[in-house]
Amino acid sequence: MELDVPLDLTIQGLKEKISTEYPNLKESMKSVLVTINREYAFDEAVIPQNAEVAMFPPVSGG
Amino acid sequence: MNFPTIFSVTEDEIDLNDLLAKITLTSTGAAAIFTGMVRGKTSRGEAHETEYLEYEAYIPMAESKMKQVAEEIREKWPAVEGIAIVQRIGKLYPQTPTVLIACTAAHRDTGVFEAARYGIDRLKEIVPIWKKEVSPDGEFWVEGDYIPKAGE
Numbered sequence: 001m002e003l004d005v006p007l008d009l010t011i012q013g014l015k016e017k018i019s020t021e022y023p024n025l026k027e028s029m030k031s032v033l034v035t036i037n038r039e040y041a042f043d044e045a046v047i048p049q050n051a052e053v054a055m056f057p058p059v060s061g062g
Numbered sequence: 063m064n065f066p067t068i069f070s071v072t073e074d075e076i077d078l079n080d081l082l083a084k085i086t087l088t089s090t091g092a093a094a095i096f097t098g099m100v101r102g103k104t105s106r107g108e109a110h111e112t113e114y115l116e117y118e119a120y121i122p123m124a125e126s127k128m129k130q131v132a133e134e135i136r137e138k139w140p141a142v143e144g145i146a147i148v149q150r151i152g153k154l155y156p157q158t159p160t161v162l163i164a165c166t167a168a169h170r171d172t173g174v175f176e177a178a179r180y181g182i183d184r185l186k187e188i189v190p191i192w193k194k195e196v197s198p199d200g201e202f203w204v205e206g207d208y209i210p211k212a213g214e
Contacts, residue, residue, distance in 0.1 A: 040188075
């Protein structure tokens with residue numbers, strides 16, 4: 001997914017932006033895990049430039 | 063010290079003998095191996111049958127988190143020598159091994175059993191892999207219940 005985002009956007013801000021632009025994803029944003037550059041990241045974290053951000057449900061490997 | 067650590071996400075069959083050979087050193091006298099497989103019939107909780115499981119992974123992060131799990135094992139059980147952590151992905155049918163965690167050590171009373179147990183528990187908490195359960199009644203993506211904390 002490609003999204004234009006402002007500098008200094010936080011994970012919380014990103015979740016809000018996605019919820020607004022993709023209302024069908026709003027519910028998922030509540031329980032989603034987020035990673036920045038392959039490390040878990042939380043709502044207050046600021047997304048650095050050119051970061052790889054992933055959002056996914058709680059893991060279920062094994 | 064240079065102990066072997068193997069971590070991978072693969073579509074290939076898990077080769078226990080090959081992995082075990084790779085983590086067996088001349089000083090090794092014990093190996094604890096955990097392997098999980100697809101369960102065709104579940105009776106615990108809500109009884110159901112499984113046709114197959116389909117696994118997906120965020121591979122680069124999964125492999126880096128497996129490496130982290132191995133590092134955590136070494137910190138907690140310094141006697142552990144070799145570690146192998148392998149997750150198979152794709153469509154996997156009942157009785158097929160899906161995951162393998164093996165730890166070796168000089169002796170069995172070194173925490174090697176606990177180390178392997180910790181490895182599978184931790185993999186299920188922080189390694190980004192998911193499975194879809196497909197049964198005669200339908201299909202759904204399984205969601206874990208662990209929320210990783212900062213620094214995990």
